[in-house]
Amino acid sequence: MNTNKLAYYLLRVITFPLMYFSFKFIHKLGKVLGYISYFVLREYRKKTLSNLALANDLKLSNIEIRRIAIKSFQNLAITVLEYPKLFAKKDLSKIIKCENPNTANELYLQKKGIIFFCAHQSNWEVLFLDGTARMQGIAIGRPIKNKKLYKWIIRIRQKKGGKIITPKNALKEGLRNLRKGIFLGIVGDQSMPDSNYYFPFLGRRAWTSTAPALLSYRTKSPIIVATTRRVNGGYRIRYSDPIWPNFNEPLEKEVKRLMNESLSLLQQKITERPHEWLWQHNRWKQQTPRIVYKRFRHDCICIILPKNRDDFEKIVKHLPILKTIYTRDFISILCPKKYKSDPLIKCDEIIYYKDYKDTLLKDYRFKLVYNFTPFKKVKRHYQKLSAFEVITIDKLQKAASKKLTKDEITDLSKVFEAALCRRALKSTNL
Numbered sequence: 001m002n003t004n005k006l007a008y009y010l011l012r013v014i015t016f017p018l019m020y021f022s023f024k025f026i027h028k029l030g031k032v033l034g035y036i037s038y039f040v041l042r043e044y045r046k047k048t049l050s051n052l053a054l055a056n057d058l059k060l061s062n063i064e065i066r067r068i069a070i071k072s073f074q075n076l077a078i079t080v081l082e083y084p085k086l087f088a089k090k091d092l093s094k095i096i097k098c099e100n101p102n103t104a105n106e107l108y109l110q111k112k113g114i115i116f117f118c119a120h121q122s123n124w125e126v127l128f129l130d131g132t133a134r135m136q137g138i139a140i141g142r143p144i145k146n147k148k149l150y151k152w153i154i155r156i157r158q159k160k161g162g163k164i165i166t167p168k169n170a171l172k173e174g175l176r177n178l179r180k181g182i183f184l185g186i187v188g189d190q191s192m193p194d195s196n197y198y199f200p201f202l203g204r205r206a207w208t209s210t211a212p213a214l215l216s217y218r219t220k221s222p223i224i225v226a227t228t229r230r231v232n233g234g235y236r237i238r239y240s241d242p243i244w245p246n247f248n249e250p251l252e253k254e255v256k257r258l259m260n261e262s263l264s265l266l267q268q269k270i271t272e273r274p275h276e277w278l279w280q281h282n283r284w285k286q287q288t289p290r291i292v293y294k295r296f297r298h299d300c301i302c303i304i305l306p307k308n309r310d311d312f313e314k315i316v317k318h319l320p321i322l323k324t325i326y327t328r329d330f331i332s333i334l335c336p337k338k339y340k341s342d343p344l345i346k347c348d349e350i351i352y353y354k355d356y357k358d359t360l361l362k363d364y365r366f367k368l369v370y371n372f373t374p375f376k377k378v379k380r381h382y383q384k385l386s387a388f389e390v391i392t393i394d395k396l397q398k399a400a401s402k403k404l405t406k407d408e409i410t411d412l413s414k415v416f417e418a419a420l421c422r423r424a425l426k427s428t429n430l
């Protein structure tokens with residue numbers, strides 16, 4: 001028996017009793033396990049804290065960031081624990097209620113295809129289960145590595161007669177089914193850094209697939225934003241008014257408008273209940289895996305420059321290559337005040353400091369810190385917050401040593417490129 005099968009059977013055995021507990025009990029248990037998970041799952045905690053700090057529109061204090069992060073873990077734990085219950089329970093009508101289904105039902109009866117655009121809110125699985133209890137529908141689902149577990153999840157999602165399609169077949173199947181009057185469900189809050197469209201999601205640039213808008217325009221189908229919230233052990237679903245494509249406008253312009261309106265409605269609902277959103281996902285991912293190694297591939301980066309003049313000039317001279325590597329990422333530079341007049345690379349912000357102790361910011365945004373100073377407290381400080389790693393020149397040279405000669409290892413631009421990148425940089429790759 002392979003590892004995936006063993007993991008699946010262990011999970012089913014452990015969670016088997018949950019099928020017989022009430023949703024309210026599962027929610028209480030989820031809150032306890034979610035609270036524990038916040039402290040145990042270190043990497044996910046860092047990611048969650050950083051993502052909350054990156055959400056400019058929420059304007060959260062550090063205390064609020066930590067509070068919402070814990071609640072987000074509790075929300076995720078509840079969602080995971082509910083899978084066995086959703087699998088076993090036949091009648092979900094008392095648990096899941098749509099507050100305003102009439103418009104969608106009328107469109108369905110008219111054989112109008114509907115694109116339901118949703119997010120990872122509360123338990124996002126209930127949206128498709130409720131929709132397919134009333135209408136024929138399909139939804140896009142991204143397979144996971146554990147095939148046995150994914151088959152079980154698919155059985156849950158399809159229990160009301162719906163069908164899950166893969167992203168690979170999404171456009172073809174979406175077009176075909178929408179034209180038949182079958183609805184299509186799309187989870188639209190996932191990062192898509194290889195897209196050419198971005199939206200300032202919660203005040204931060206987020207690259208997003210335009211598939212919902214393209215399908216809407218091609219099939220003359222409206223987009224309805226579907227949101228859900230957890231209430232008294234159950235779920236309440238709400239639909240937006242239909243967003244119709246305007247065929248008097250060119251495709252490119254309409255795609256942008258349709259996406260902007262849909263995402264605006266989605267983020268509004270997330271803002272109302274931020275603790276019920278999946279903050280463990282890197283929504284603001286700016287890089288594809290093609291160029292930068294995973295270890296160094298993070299959306300928000302802090303670069304700390306040294307106070308010594310020679311060291312400062314040595315680093316600043318090679319910063320352009322870092323900017324080329326992190327061409328779209330959110331970069332903050334901590335620079336000594338005495339070098340305020342010195343030109344630096346274009347970045348999101350420059351914070352000037354007087355003493356090294358001033359570089360110890362209580363800032364959860366930074367997932368990766370480049371410390372080019374001799375100040376050793378930087379590492380412990382930022383790794384206690386959200387930084388996955390604090391990188392020094394020594395670490396970079398060590399990482400680059402397999403690719404560079406002894407003479408090349410002294411050239412920081414070559415070190416940056418060799419250490420951080422899978423392949424030689426080309427403008428077409430960025």
